[in-house]
Amino acid sequence: xxxxxxxxxxxxxxxxxxxxxxxxxxxxxxxxxxxxxxxxxxxxxxxxxxxxxxxxxxxxxxxxxxxxxxxxxxxxxxxxxxxxxxxxxxxxxxxxxxxxxxxxxxxxxxxxxxxxxxxxxxxxxxxxxxxxxxxxxxxxxxxxxxxxxxxxxxxxxxxxxxxxxxxxxxxxxxxxxxxxxxxxxxxxxxxxxxxxxxxxxxxxxxxxxxxxxxxxxxxxxxxxxxxxxxxxxxxxxxxxxxxxxxxxxxxxxxxxxxxxxxxxxxxxxxxxxxxxxxxxxxxxxxxxxxxxxxxxxxxxxxxxxxxxxxxxxxxxxxxxxxxxxxxxxxxxxxxxxxxxxxxxxxxxxxxxxxxxxxxxxxxxxxxxxxxxxxxxxxxxxxxxxxxxxxxxxxxxxxxxxxxxxxxxxxxxxxxxxxxxxxxxxxxxxxxxxxxxxxxxxxx
Amino acid sequence: xxxxxxxxxxxxxxxxxxxxxxxxxxxxxxxxxxxxxxxxxxxxxxxxxxxxxxxxxxxxxxxxxxxxxxxxxxxxxxxxxxxxxxxxxxxxxxxxxxxxxxxxxxxxxxxxxxxxxxxxxxxxxxxxxxxxxxxxxxxxxxxxxx
Numbered sequence: 073x074x075x076x077x078x079x080x081x082x083x084x085x086x087x088x089x090x091x092x093x094x095x096x097x098x099x100x101x102x103x104x105x106x107x108x109x110x111x112x113x114x115x116x117x118x119x120x121x122x123x124x125x126x127x128x129x130x131x132x133x134x135x136x137x138x139x140x141x142x143x144x145x146x147x148x149x150x151x152x153x154x155x156x157x158x159x160x161x162x163x164x165x166x167x168x169x170x171x172x173x174x175x176x177x178x179x180x181x182x183x184x185x186x187x188x189x190x191x192x193x194x195x196x197x198x199x200x201x202x203x204x205x206x207x208x209x210x211x212x213x214x215x216x217x218x219x220x221x222x223x224x225x226x227x228x229x230x231x232x233x234x235x236x237x238x239x240x241x242x243x244x245x246x247x248x249x250x251x252x253x254x255x256x257x258x259x260x261x262x263x264x265x266x267x268x269x270x271x272x273x274x275x276x277x278x279x280x281x282x283x284x285x286x287x288x289x290x291x292x293x294x295x296x297x298x299x300x301x302x303x304x305x306x307x308x309x310x311x312x313x314x315x316x317x318x319x320x321x322x323x324x325x326x327x328x329x330x331x332x333x334x335x336x337x338x339x340x341x342x343x344x345x346x347x348x349x350x351x352x353x354x355x356x357x358x359x360x361x362x363x364x365x366x367x368x369x370x371x372x373x374x375x376x377x378x379x380x381x382x383x384x385x386x387x388x389x390x391x392x393x394x395x396x397x398x399x400x401x402x403x404x405x406x407x408x409x410x411x412x413x414x415x416x417x418x419x420x421x422x423x424x425x426x427x428x429x430x431x432x433x434x435x436x437x438x439x440x441x442x443x444x445x446x447x448x449x450x451x452x453x454x455x456x457x458x459x460x461x462x463x464x465x466x467x468x469x470x471x472x473x474x475x476x477x478x479x480x481x482x483x484x485x486x487x488x489x490x491x492x493x494x495x496x497x498x499x500x501x502x503x504x505x506x507x508x509x510x511x512x513x514x515x
Numbered sequence: 516x517x518x519x520x521x522x523x524x525x526x527x528x529x530x531x532x533x534x535x536x537x538x539x540x541x542x543x544x545x546x547x548x549x550x551x552x553x554x555x556x557x558x559x560x561x562x563x564x565x566x567x568x569x570x571x572x573x574x575x576x577x578x579x580x581x582x583x584x585x586x587x588x589x590x591x592x593x594x595x596x597x598x599x600x601x602x603x604x605x606x607x608x609x610x611x612x613x614x615x616x617x618x619x620x621x622x623x624x625x626x627x628x629x630x631x632x633x634x635x636x637x638x639x640x641x642x643x644x645x646x647x648x649x650x651x652x653x654x655x656x657x658x659x660x661x
Contacts, residue, residue: 122625124617185566187620306622308559359622392623394557 106362109412131481157205161487163236176204177232177248177281235285246283249275271326286341297338334378347461353417366410379404414442415450438485451475527651538575608640
């Protein structure tokens with residue numbers, strides 16, 4: 073629904089009153105049940121649409137109780153750690169221990185408009201009320217029975233840790249404001265001391281605070297994702313310097329350079345096991361309608377510009393951004409694979425042959441779930457099949473039931489990690505649980 | 516001093532009502548000017564200013580409208596057609612102002628140009644409401660009744 077400004081000049085007061093009533097009555101009519109989001113390499117992109125109010129549906133949190141997420145036939149799922157303090161990403165160490173980054177950042181962005189105050193309050197209703205741990209927790213299965221009996225705080229007093237990477241004997245942690253490292257010896261359950269800072273990361277405002285990270289295949293470079301400081305630049309472009317991009321960082325020295333830009337919020341990386349190609353999941357912009365703009369999974373091309381904020385899905389101009397930058401739009405490239413609009417992909421990892429059958433080749437993607445959609449989407453872990461290093465086919469549900477039939481959210485998936493022992497680890501930051509999916513008939 | 520010439524004019528508005536009515540027009544006008552500044556500079560801070568100014572106008576406007584409504588209900592024999600016109604203009608101003616607030620909550624240029632035109636309309640409505648209010652709601656005969 074668009075307001076027609078040209079009518080406003082000559083409108084009479086009774087007509088205006090009628091117009092007002094008509095407008096108010098369409099406020100809620102904009103919702104309806106939109107078509108399911110498009111996925112795959114060539115999603116249909118509808119015209120941008122937004123009513124007077126953005127469509128919102130915040131799923132009320134509730135407990136899992138005796139329930140668990142649903143997994144495909146031939147698989148089982150167990151909670152291997154509960155009562156975590158907002159687990160986000162996990163890393164499986166060479167000896168099978170699982171390291172969990174727990175924490176929460178951002179929240180210091182000043183309210184620029186009345187909207188920021190109201191929207192902030194509403195979105196908070198869909199998240200956990202647990203105090204963030206801002207620490208790393210180590211989980212260990214002492215006797216290979218699939219139960220993680222040992223649980224130790226590996227490191228404490230971190231600043232919203234998110235991205236985790238291990239290169240040889242060094243554990244790298246991407247806090248919301250800096251890349252830090254710990255010495256790590258196999259079998260260690262606690263860090264031997266406080267971390268050493270490698271390099272500061274852009275942290276001003278930190279509207280999107282999660283610093284996703286992975287180690288490159290050469291064992292020398294790290295890739296860090298730095299999300300934008302706004303939806304589409306509405307805080308001004310001055311605060312978007314060094315934002316919405318991927319940095320390549322030399323792990324030793326901390327020297328860094330922009331590797332790819334225009335990625336609104338890159339939330340998780342994975343290296344394809346066969347091609348050594350860097351892949352990322354990105355959360356795209358809101359308030360353009362229920363089926364815009366698709367969040368995506370893409371290989372990251374060095375030096376490429378992916379559109380934000382000037383355009384989306386290649387060169388579709390976002391007219392909300394002024395002044396426009398046609399020369400930037402012209403250089404924007406399309407991502408590889410749409411995961412669906414508003415699904416909020418926050419985790420990705422490749423199946424490296426440690427799982428069999430239909431899940432042997434492809435990427436698992438954790439979807440936190442939508443807010444900007446009357447009919448919620450996401451709230452699950454999907455599997456995108458790959459062939460020859462490229463996505464091949466529609467996403468398959470891998471773990472579902474995070475959003476119950478009652479419309480209440482039991483959990484919200486974030487990081488997914490493939491355990492070489494043949495399992496998938498899912499961090500759930502609403503129920504504060506670490507889930508582990510394994511084939512049945514083992515463990 | 517010509518004390519013997521003092522006439523007891525009935526006041527146009529209760530002082531508190533007058534103070535409240537003093538807010539919506541300049542606040543909506545400020546929003547309009549901010550919208551114009553945003554349109555010509557693309558500097559987003561202007562549209563943020565406009566959002567807050569509209570919010571302030573809506574808060575004070577709501578109190579004025581409530582006052583006008585109560586006065587309409589309790590004014591009894593002193594009630595005139597102006598009471599109703601005043602109330603209706605205020606109600607329309609609030610409705611347009613509310614839509615304007617929602618439009619201004621859109622990100623960046625999405626608020627434009629609809630937000631600018633709505634600011635024009637709502638500023639005019641605030642002007643009309645203020646004019647009617649300050650001209651006095653009671654019938655003219657009452658004012659001359661001494």
